Amino acid sequence: MDYQYPIDHDWSTDEIIDVIHFYESIEQAYERGIDRDKLLHIYNRFKEIVPSKAQEKTLCREFEEVSGYSSYRAIKKAREASGSIIRM
Template identity: 75%
Template sequence: MEYQYPIDYTWSTDEIVDVIHFYECIEKAYEKGIDRDALLKAYRRFKEIVPGKAHEKTLFKEFEEVSGYVPYQAVKGLKEAGTGEKIMVVQKRKN
């Protein structure tokens, strides 16, 4: 992609890598679909790094602005899909 992922430079290298992996999972949910369990694992790790809802919303908004992908829609799919199902966000990108 031709954009920079929103990150917090106070995070460790491992945390930055894990957050970027979560963003990549969001991209997959839009582009070709992703296994629910893979997205859930990435989201749970993201929440360990970003436990606060306000910080999460800020990062989601920043990611949406640079990528056009709405992370909330993919995370919402976690609640609607069952174990082993594929999550595919069909809503158009905001770009």
């Protein structure tokens, strides 16, 4: 990883850690695969920190620009999947 994750500096340390964990989970979905329920659980925590749809879109777009990984597509696939492992 040669990029920085988009974060809000107003978040607490725990919130920053949880948002970074969300980004890492999206990376894992693309690179190795991730448990569907785990990804959705991590996403739900992300939504607690970022309840605004507009802020979510901004952060996810910035993440996709630097990483090439789409959070939207990964979460959509996890919601629609019937299997236990998500691979992008």
